[in-house]
Amino acid sequence: MTTTQRPRVPIKPGYFTIPDDPQQPPKLLGTKCNDFSEHYFPRRAICARPECLSENTADVELGPRGTLYSYTFVHLPLFGSSNMEHAEGYGVGQVDLPEGPRVQLPLAGKQGEFKIGQTLEAELNTLREDGASDIVIVRFRPLEG
Numbered sequence: 001m002t003t004t005q006r007p008r009v010p011i012k013p014g015y016f017t018i019p020d021d022p023q024q025p026p027k028l029l030g031t032k033c034n035d036f037s038e039h040y041f042p043r044r045a046i047c048a049r050p051e052c053l054s055e056n057t058a059d060v061e062l063g064p065r066g067t068l069y070s071y072t073f074v075h076l077p078l079f080g081s082s083n084m085e086h087a088e089g090y091g092v093g094q095v096d097l098p099e100g101p102r103v104q105l106p107l108a109g110k111q112g113e114f115k116i117g118q119t120l121e122a123e124l125n126t127l128r129e130d131g132a133s134d135i136v137i138v139r140f141r142p143l144e145g
């Protein structure tokens with residue numbers, strides 16, 4: 001992975017961190033219900049459990065690793081991307097985070113690299129350039145071995 005000095009800007013604020021150190025993986029921005037210790041992604045102000053609905057929630061960081069529960073491969077260019085790597089299509093995975101939530105996010109890698117149950121790690125990926133900045137998305141890449 002090449003490192004860049006260009007500022008990285010999230011495609012949408014409030015969903016993932018952008019570490020100062022480009023070697024560090026991003027984390028997902030989630031919510032924890034303090035009454036039942038449940039975690040949610042994306043963030044929410046009120047617990048989603050109907051019997052709870054607590055507002056006693058806290059912002060937490062989730063990941064950066066998870067387990068691939070299911071995936072599909074989309075044979076279309078990733079919308080809004082000028083990154084040539086996205087032109088052939090991309091994987092979309094349902095990833096179980098160790099904290100509990102199952103999240104659906106793009107995958108990094110080729111179709112044959114994905115296996116149910118494998119460990120993945122979040123990474124930032126440039127979608128396109130915007131002036132001096134790189135617009136980035138978060139996606140999950142299979143870990144080696």
Ligand SMILES: [Zn+2]
Nearest residue numbers: 033036047052
């Ligand atoms: Zn709750």
